Amino acid sequence: MNHLNHMFGTDPEAFIFKEYKIDKQLGKIPNIIPPIALVEDFGAKYTNRNGKKVLLYNEEFQWSEDGAAIELQMNPTNDKIEFWNRLAIAKDELRKFLQKYELSMTMNTPIGFFSTKKYWEDRNEEFQSCVIFGCDPDMFPYHYVEIGLDKLGNNKTLDVSKHPYRYGGGHIHIQAPNKDPEIYMKNWEQAAIIFDFFAGLSHVLNSTSQIITLQEKFRLKYYGKPGRIRLQKYSTNPKIYGIEYRVLPNTWTTDNQKTYKLLSCLDISADLIEKNKAKDFLYDFEKDIPKMHAAITTLNKRTAKILYERCIEWLLIQKLLSPNQLENLI
Numbered sequence: 001m002n003h004l005n006h007m008f009g010t011d012p013e014a015f016i017f018k019e020y021k022i023d024k025q026l027g028k029i030p031n032i033i034p035p036i037a038l039v040e041d042f043g044a045k046y047t048n049r050n051g052k053k054v055l056l057y058n059e060e061f062q063w064s065e066d067g068a069a070i071e072l073q074m075n076p077t078n079d080k081i082e083f084w085n086r087l088a089i090a091k092d093e094l095r096k097f098l099q100k101y102e103l104s105m106t107m108n109t110p111i112g113f114f115s116t117k118k119y120w121e122d123r124n125e126e127f128q129s130c131v132i133f134g135c136d137p138d139m140f141p142y143h144y145v146e147i148g149l150d151k152l153g154n155n156k157t158l159d160v161s162k163h164p165y166r167y168g169g170g171h172i173h174i175q176a177p178n179k180d181p182e183i184y185m186k187n188w189e190q191a192a193i194i195f196d197f198f199a200g201l202s203h204v205l206n207s208t209s210q211i212i213t214l215q216e217k218f219r220l221k222y223y224g225k226p227g228r229i230r231l232q233k234y235s236t237n238p239k240i241y242g243i244e245y246r247v248l249p250n251t252w253t254t255d256n257q258k259t260y261k262l263l264s265c266l267d268i269s270a271d272l273i274e275k276n277k278a279k280d281f282l283y284d285f286e287k288d289i290p291k292m293h294a295a296i297t298t299l300n301k302r303t304a305k306i307l308y309e310r311c312i313e314w315l316l317i318q319k320l321l322s323p324n325q326l327e328n329l330i
Contacts, residue, residue, distance in 0.1 A: 002080045004267045007175035007242075009076035010087065012250045013069035013168040014105045015112040016098060023113065026218060027211045032112040032166055033103065034119055034130045035065035042101045056097050061090040063097075067129040068114050068166040070094070070105070076175055080263050084256045091253075107168065110249035111215045114166045131161040133222055138246055140227035141189040149293045150225065158222070167219040168250035172199075172262070173232060174243050174270050181239040183273060185231060188243060190278040191269070192227040195245045197285065197311050198265040200226055200296045202329075203248055204304035206258045213299050216249050224249060226296045247296070264328035268315065277320065284314060 016038070017030035035055060038044035046053040052064040052073070061074040072090050077083050094105050120131050137155040144150040176183050184191055207213050216224075228246040233239075245266065252258045272278050285292075288307055295303040312329055315321045321329070 002082075004078040004080060004263060006177075006267055006270050007076040007078050008083055008263055008266070009074055009173040009175070010083075010171065010253075011071050011073050011173070011244075012087075012107060012170040012253045013066060013071050014063075014091070014094065014107045014250070015068075015109070015166070015168060016070055016103055016105055017112065018103055021113040026111060026165075026215055029109055029165075029215070030104075030106050030112040032068050032114045034068045034114075034127065035070045036126050036130065037119060038101065038103075040123075040126065042103075044101070056094060058093070060086050061093075063090070063094050065129075067132065068112075068119070069168055076173065080260045083263060084259050087253060087259070088256075107170075107250045107253045109212065109215055110168045110219045110251055112166050112168070114164060116161055116164065120161055130166075131159065133158040133160050136230070138228040138230060139188065139192075140225070140229070141192050143189065143193065143289070144227055144293065147290065149290060150227070154225065155228075165218070167223045169223060169246060170248045170250040170252050171244050171246045172248070172266060174245070174266055175234070176241045176243070177274060178238075178240075180274070181241045184241065184243040187273050187278060188229060188231055190282060191243055191273050192229045192245075193289065194269045194272055194278060194281060195229070195266060196226045196247065196296060197281075197292055197307070198269045199245060199262055200247050201292060201304045201308040201311070202261055202265045203252065203258075204295055204299050204301060205308060206252070206255075206261065207299060207301070212251055216251070217299060219249055220297055226293050261328065264325065268321070268325060268329065271320065275320070277318065280318070281314065285311070 015030045016033045019031050020028045021031045023029050054062045054064045056063040063070050074086050120127055224247050230244040232242045232244055252262055292307055
């Protein structure tokens with residue numbers, strides 16, 4: 001079945017480029033052209049929409065400037081195929097938009113080369129967002145700090161005016177139910193850990209390319225550590241709130257089957273929160289949190305497989321999975 005129990009949106013990042021660069025450590029990666037350079041160097045025009053500098057817009061999605069990357073904002077849906085179709089159309093429209101400048105885009109890699117000399121030194125302040133990481137700090141569970149897996153301050157804004165790489169995220173938004181729009185405001189730490197157990201581990205299992213795995217590990221030094229989320233208020237009247245899971249890189253956006261499985265993992269995770277099963281799950285998996293955290297940060301497939309299968313088994317024992325849901329998770 002294509003139906004999801006929740007509304008999902010996404011704002012993954014793509015890299016604009018003209019040619020690839022061969023990096024001794026990371027292989028072939030795009031030589032990034034930041035969106036602001038489309039305006040300054042190529043004559044493109046921005047439209048300001050709700051505080052974002054938008055280069056391309058239609059009723060279902062828009063592409064906006066996000067530092068060195070260009071970011072998609074997509075309307076939410078509770079249908080997996082519709083989600084994928086919107087994502088695919090948005091990517092095609094961006095490719096067509098860039099053709100007139102003889103440029104390309106990619107979401108096949110979570111890392112690109114960024115020339116700070118060309119796009120920061122001797123440039124104006126419009127380029128400043130290209131040399132800052134973490135303009136809006138992420139939240140992450142304090143429990144990870146308590147048990148020594150993370151440190152307070154690991155979400156600070158960083159000056160990367162000398163750093164030659166940029167990283168592409170594949171963030172997903174989950175809308176809270178209308179009957180309890182503030183549910184994630186109250187339970188975000190539990191949600192973040194459960195998202196890691198299901199979506200985080202599933203992503204590790206679905207990683208196929210050795211070079212992409214290497215690139216994702218490199219990204220994890222700066223972005224995508226377990227538990228990273230942001231709380232969202234999409235509308236205040238009526239209250240439409242939600243949570244953004246920010247652990248994953250952009251690479252899942254290139255494969256529809258990975259996308260479907262990821263959505264299913266987050267869907268069942270949200271069910272656990274809304275059915276008041278989060279405490280039960282975390283009680284039973286408390287001792288496995290360090291192993292889960294390590295599996296995500298090292299992309300260890302063997303450990304991820306063992307833990308993910310135990311998560312599915314737990315859902316079956318608790319009778320929380322329908323046959324269709326089970327099929328979509330395995």
